[in-house]
Amino acid sequence: MTHIADIAEARLLRNDTPELMGVHGEVVVFGHALADMASLDDDNLARIIERAAAAGPEHYNLSMVEPEGAAGYGRWVQGLLTEPGEKVNGHDVLALIRRGRLWLQVEHLHELAPDLYRLIRAAYDEFKRRVAHFTYFNLYTNLLISGPSAQVTPHIDVAEVLLFHIRGRKKFRLWDPAKFPVPDEWRESIILREQLEDIPLRPEWLEQAMEAVLEPGQGVSFPFMWPHAVENLGELNVSLQSEYHHPASIRRYAALYANGLLRRRLGMNPQSTGPGTLGEALRAVAGLAAKKLKVHSPKPRKVAMQFVIDPAEEDGVRRIPEERQMHLEK
Numbered sequence: 001m002t003h004i005a006d007i008a009e010a011r012l013l014r015n016d017t018p019e020l021m022g023v024h025g026e027v028v029v030f031g032h033a034l035a036d037m038a039s040l041d042d043d044n045l046a047r048i049i050e051r052a053a054a055a056g057p058e059h060y061n062l063s064m065v066e067p068e069g070a071a072g073y074g075r076w077v078q079g080l081l082t083e084p085g086e087k088v089n090g091h092d093v094l095a096l097i098r099r100g101r102l103w104l105q106v107e108h109l110h111e112l113a114p115d116l117y118r119l120i121r122a123a124y125d126e127f128k129r130r131v132a133h134f135t136y137f138n139l140y141t142n143l144l145i146s147g148p149s150a151q152v153t154p155h156i157d158v159a160e161v162l163l164f165h166i167r168g169r170k171k172f173r174l175w176d177p178a179k180f181p182v183p184d185e186w187r188e189s190i191i192l193r194e195q196l197e198d199i200p201l202r203p204e205w206l207e208q209a210m211e212a213v214l215e216p217g218q219g220v221s222f223p224f225m226w227p228h229a230v231e232n233l234g235e236l237n238v239s240l241q242s243e244y245h246h247p248a249s250i251r252r253y254a255a256l257y258a259n260g261l262l263r264r265r266l267g268m269n270p271q272s273t274g275p276g277t278l279g280e281a282l283r284a285v286a287g288l289a290a291k292k293l294k295v296h297s298p299k300p301r302k303v304a305m306q307f308v309i310d311p312a313e314e315d316g317v318r319r320i321p322e323e324r325q326m327h328l329e330k
C-alpha cells in the first residue's frame with residue numbers, strides 16, 4: 001500500500017475534468033488509479049478477510065445465490081465466515097469465492113482497512129476539487145470480493161454510489177427511470193425499510209438496459225435511485241464500493257419518505273414529486289421532521305444466517321440448521 005503522503009499528491013482520477021462533469025446527473029465511467037495504489041493482491045485480501053471474520057458478522061455481508069428464483073435470477077441467502085469459536089483462513093475463503101457463487105462485502109473499512117478508506121476519501125476529495133457541483137457527506141465504504149459468476153439482482157440503492165473497480169471484469173446494467181418508470185411506491189417501501197432493495201423489473205426490460213463493462217482501473221457513477229444489476233464476467237472480482245449523500249439526494253430521499261408516510265398513515269395518494277421540484281423540497285422538510293420525531297418506526301430487518309464457510313464440504317459451505325441460525329440486523 002502506498003504511503004498516505006503519496007496519496008495526497010497523486011492524481012487518482014484519470015479522466016479530464018469535463019468528462020467527470022456528468023457525475024450525479026448521468027452514467028459516468030471513469031479511469032482511476034486506486035487499482036494500482038491499493039495493491040489488493042490475494043495476500044492482502046486474505047488478511048482483510050481474516051480481520052473481518054475476527055471482528056464478527058456485523059462487519060461484513062456474505063451472500064450466496066441459490067439457483068431457484070424468478071426471471072432468470074437466483075435467490076440470495078446470507079451466511080457467516082465463521083461460527084463463534086472458529087477461525088478462518090483468508091486464502092481458503094478466496095479459493096471458495098473463486099469456485100462459485102459467493103459474494104463478500106467487508107464493511108467498516110475505516111477500522112478494518114484504514115489505508116483503503118483513506119484512498120477512497122482522497123478520490124472523493126479529488127472529485128470535489130475538480131467537479132464544482134460535486135459534494136458528499138455520510139460517506140460509507142466497503143470492499144467487495146465476489147466470484148466469477150456472482151450476480152447482483154436488479155435493485156435500487158438508497159444512497160448515491162461510486163464504485164472503483166480493482167480486479168476482474170464486471171457488467172453493470174442500468175435502467176433510466178425516464179424510459180423504464182418505476183413506481184414511487186417501490187422506492188418508498190425501500191426507504192421505509194419495508195422491503196429489501198431488490199425490485200421486480202418487468203421481464204422484457206431485462207434485456208433493454210444500458211450496459212457498462214468495467215475493467216480494472218475503471219469506476220462508475222450513476223444517478224440517484226436508478227435501478228441497476230451487476231454480473232461478474234468470469235473471474236474473481238474485487239471492487240472498492242462507496243455510498244454517499246449530497247443535498248439533492250437527501251431532498252429526494254426525504255420527500256419519498258414523507259410520501260410513503262402520507263400513503264400509509266393517512267391513506268392518501270400523494271402526487272409524485274419529481275427531483276428538484278418545490279413539492280419535493282416541501283415534502284423533504286416534512287419527511288426529515290417525521291424521521292427525526294420517529295413517527296414511523298420500522299421493524300429492524302432481521303436476516304437469517306443460513307450457511308457458514310467450510311472447506312471440508314463439497315460446495316465449500318455448511319448449511320446451518322434452522323433452529324441454530326442467528327438472525328442479524330442487516
Ligand SMILES: [Fe+2]
Pocket residue numbers: 155156157161228
Ligand atoms: Fe447497488
